[in-house]
Amino acid sequence: MLVAMTEQQQLFHLTSKYPLDELQKLKKQQSFFCPQCKEQLLLKAGQIKIPHFAHQKNSECDSLFSEGESAAHLLGKQQLFHHFSNLQLRTVLEPYLPQLQQRPDLLLTFKNRQYAVEFQCSPIAKPSFQQRTSGYLHANITPIWILHTPDKFKGTGILKVSINHTNTQFIQQYKKQKFLITYDVKSKTFYYISNLIHLHKLQYFAVVKKLPLSQQRFPLLVPEKISKSQFHLLLKNYRKYREYYIHPRLLLSKKGVNDQFFRSIYELRLTMTDLPIFLGIPVCNTHAFNQFCIEWQVGFFHFMDYHALTPKTMNERAIPYFFKWSKLELTDERKAAVEHYLAILRHLNIEQLGENITEEQLFNVLYDELVAFGC
Template sequence: MLVAYTEKNEPFVLNSSMPQTTLYQLRKSKKFYCPLCKQQLLFKIGSLKIPHFAHYSKSSCEAQFSDRESEMHLKGKEQLYSLFNALKLEAQLEPYLPSIQQRPDILFKLKGNDDQRIAVEFQCSPISLEKLLERNNGYKREGISPIWIPSTPNKIVKKGIQRISLNKNYQQFREVTHPSYIMTYNPAVRQFFYISNLIYLHGNSFISKVQTISLTNQKFPFYIPKPITKNEFEQFWLIYQQVKHNYLQARVLFRRSGVNDILLRSAYELRMNLHSLPKYIGIPLKGSEELKVFSVDWQLALFYFIHTNKIELCHMKGQTIYYFLKWARMPETKIAYEVVSNYCTFLEKTSIQHSYQSIQDDKLLAILYNQFLAM
């Protein structure tokens, strides 16, 4: 923690820019106490972490005051606190809210609106969706708007359109913050990384446009990424097609389950070569991650389902879509239903009825780009 109380019950905020001599003199001359449990604290001045306070032993308030904070978390919240102060936002560092027993990293008020409070959480460790929603609900009960800023994933070090990996912990921030992007922060380089315009591939893989903005250039309200241009979407599409090609090649070479593999079985029954599939089989769609497989798997399976059951594409509606999801052993959820329904609508709009039809590349790209903007 970076905030403690002195013997005179005055709040004291540590600042890593303080000279070492000043810090050692403070530790020698003063005693500091926990704002919550009132116990005396250790004043740590080491080489591995920035100066911080910690409890002498395990205490009842350990959950609110994370004694084992990482260097990244300590640095990050100190830097964010300095940002909000520089923006004249009356920020508080590590305030305790007794009514909900929560302690945001930073709390501040909006200019000209004393009633509107914002809680900022710089999240460096994994957190369950249940805990995240519980914290959010606590803030909202107090009329506080929460903002979650996860630490930047280690492998994201540059900006531009690229393939990235986001584990489930990062993916859930889209559900509670911004569905179209994730704003992260890296205290080591003092930069915000915006992971936007996400297109799902498979597993934890996505294609994204990554943008950066320095701590000193950030404002509040925070910068919001703009939609990608058509030229940028063409870069997305090229990466997507290359990933799909490599994925299909690997499936043919290394998959041994044969007829038990829905992709290989679908291709076999439809007499289709996986290396020359029409480009409308395996396209990105909003919510595709709900199906937990690459789009080419379930979209080719859909044509096989239609072929096997001798039904027309226009009849892929209502309960029939749920029959398909069950048949393909995929999640039978509302989101999964909407993804499949949207794909069927896309096929109807492009006059595709059978898997042997074709479509011009420029027409397909234009439709996908307009759909992507709508996402």
């Protein structure tokens, strides 16, 4: 913790303005107490971890959740507190909210609205994340979750990144633009991971940009939509990944003719080395399938061919039957992904697998669907 109550019943904030020698003297002269449980606290001011308060051993205070914090968490809270305070925002460090029994890292007030900033440096279980988020919203407080930047995100440009299930909780959305905000305490830099396009399992292509803390504003800046030139490069990398995925998929399959993907390829009279460019394309919500999109998109064409349908004659109400036929679990997100794929096929006027679609036609439709109108 970075906040304690003095004997004079005043809040004391452990910010970076206090030199270590001054804190060592203060430790001997002053007593500090927990603002929540009123128990006496220890002021820890050593050479390794940044100064912080801690409860006495065996304390049962609810605020113990904030102890055992990493140095990055303590330092990040200090840096963000100073920055937002310097922006002339009313910023409170570690306030206890008794009505919620929660203690956000920062509580900001902007245009008469409150924002709870949580700088997350450790994994948080989905139930806890949802409970804390819903608690803030119920109290009319807008939660802002900022993830501590993993080393794998410290780059710029179009990168292949891995986002685990815990970190997907922190993905935000603004005007249909989905992105992840992270902050690195060492470099005092925000990293924005945006324009996420799902590949396989936890893998995504993303545009990664960095923003120095000194240039951050409030409300937090949101990333710009990807340019056409960047999207060209992204699609080029995506096509390479498609080929990279197919080759080992062909070599390593142990199911043979029982492999649904290969059976669909065979029934559709396709070859693995010369697939139409509109098979295996990014669409909204394709992350819901976990597998690379070419698997279910080939299966979708197999379903239509088996039932003598085309993208034009395929009725959206038949989509649940595709899932049953393919033995895939039906979810709202998966259904939405198939609907979006069907809309793209219709936009391209595709009636059969042999349609001659150019790279430029595909690019223009995908850019409009995924970027210009948001996804």
